[in-house]
Amino acid sequence: MIEVKNLYYDYEGRGNYAVSDVNFRINKGEIFGFLGPSGAGKTTVQNLMTSILSLQKGDILYNGASIRKIKSGFFNKIGVSFEDPTIYLKLTGYENLKFFAGLFDTPTNDPL
Structure with missing residues (x-):
């Protein structure tokens, strides 16, 4: 489970929040x-x-643990897709996922 609580962020530190509450x-799942x-x-x-x-x-x-206390290795186990994802157009979506998982030695549990 992921929970975001009362999140604020100000890029310039002047009270002009990019995100607030x-x-x-x-x-x-x-x-x-x-x-x-x-x-x-x-x-x-x-x-x-x-x-x-x-x-x-x-x-x-x-899962109930604050991001402030989580070690950086945790982030190797999650995935995020930003607005301009990097993909190889000559590969299928499946092949792209396998390729990038392999770069980080991420097990895929792939039966193929």
């Missing part, structure tokens, strides 16, 4: 997507959820 929960206009804060939230940006205010919990 963001709250949601993603339960195990759910597929979740961010939709909204340009500048709404979708990428900022993703960057916070993956620790590309550091939390300023609020918290993000993975």
